Amino acid sequence: MRLLLVEDDPELGRRLSDRLRGTDFAVELATSRSEAEDWPDVEKMAAIILDLGLPDGDGLDLLRHWRNARVDTPILILTARGSWQDKVEGLNAGADDFVVKPVRFEELQARLNALFRRQQGSRSTLLEAGDLALDPLARTVAHDGVPLSVSKQEFRLLHLFMRRAGQVMSQGDILDDLYELDAERERNTVEVLVGRLRRKIGRERIVTLRGMGYRFEK
Structure with a gap:
């Protein structure tokens, strides 16, 4: 964020x-x-x-x-x-x-x-999507109740996806959330992070929309 x-x-x-x-x-x-x-x-x-x-x-x-x-x-x-x-x-x-x-x-x-x-609008910060649960305060992710090991950038990206589940986000939108405006950015960074997340949470959770970006499915 x-x-x-x-x-x-x-x-x-x-x-x-x-x-x-x-x-x-x-x-x-x-x-x-x-x-x-x-x-x-x-x-x-x-x-x-x-x-x-x-x-x-x-x-x-x-x-x-x-x-x-x-x-x-x-x-x-x-x-x-x-x-x-x-x-x-x-x-x-x-x-x-x-x-x-x-x-x-x-x-x-x-x-x-x-x-x-x-x-x-809630005292609970836990984000849930199907069998995925992410706690932004404890910085933890669980998949079907089992703790999931993710890097800092993978956690940031998953947090963004779960906050905006169902919305289409371009690579530019994702980079804006992950990095400061003046930070060096490479668009293949998003592709690499998405690929890593797919291997951990399932390919079907993150849909690629050609020419538009990505959509996270609950």
């Missing part, structure tokens, strides 16, 4: 991006309000982590801009502002959560997972 991190502190942005990537997120980093406001596909992000103290404007104004533009991506404010008035203002402006710096990474990760659970 892709996250947009809006943070003007270069060292904090680098460290936080590295930690998030270590938990299998693809992270985009914007260092100013204008850069974040002009981000090309912000509505496709799984979540946005937003600092309020930006060099060219207030993060709250950016938050209001997104909500007025009907961007419904979950937004978590991560800021040094810690008064109750700041929290109330941020939540009223449309934030889904408000976290005060400094914060342990484990808490930030737990709050992101809670956002995803609420977005799915």
